[in-house]
Amino acid sequence: xxxxxxxxxxxAKDYAPKEDSxxxxxxxxxxxxxxxxTIFTYSWGIVFALVFGxxxxxxxxxxxxxxxxxxxxxxxxxxxCGVNYPIYKKLLEKGKAKYAYEIVQLARxxxxx
Numbered sequence: 235x236x237x238x239x240x241x242x243x244x245x246a247k248d249y250a251p252k253e254d255s256x257x258x259x260x261x262x263x264x265x266x267x268x269x270x271x272t273i274f275t276y277s278w279g280i281v282f283a284l285v286f287g288x289x290x291x292x293x294x295x296x297x298x299x300x301x302x303x304x305x306x307x308x309x310x311x312x313x314x315c316g317v318n319y320p321i322y323k324k325l326l327e328k329g330k331a332k333y334a335y336e337i338v339q340l341a342r343x344x345x346x347x
Contacts, residue, residue, distance in 0.1 A: 260340050267333040271325035279318050286311025 289308025
């Protein structure tokens with residue numbers, strides 16, 4: 235067994251130009267359909283989690299003396315976090331609908347091979 239030859243071939247394979255296969259194209263289309271919804275959801279969630287935390291800090295009078303303002307800000311943050319998932323589902327549905335034809339057609343081509 236020639237381990238040097240095996241090692242050389244595995245290193246050369248890392249540097250060889252890669253062919254775009256249909257599976258890779260299918261994965262790229264799938265990511266393109268899902269990525270906008272995911273990015274929006276993470277951003278929305280982070281912002282409203284910070285709003286909620288600010289409201290909690292105000293309500294506990296850690297950063298101010300206005301308990302009522304803290305409760306209102308906290309409720310706004312809580313509502314923002316609560317609607318995050320339904321918004322995500324709607325955006326994901328739109329993204330999937332936009333690329334559905336291409337994805338299904340490419341998947342059929344792969345399955346027919």
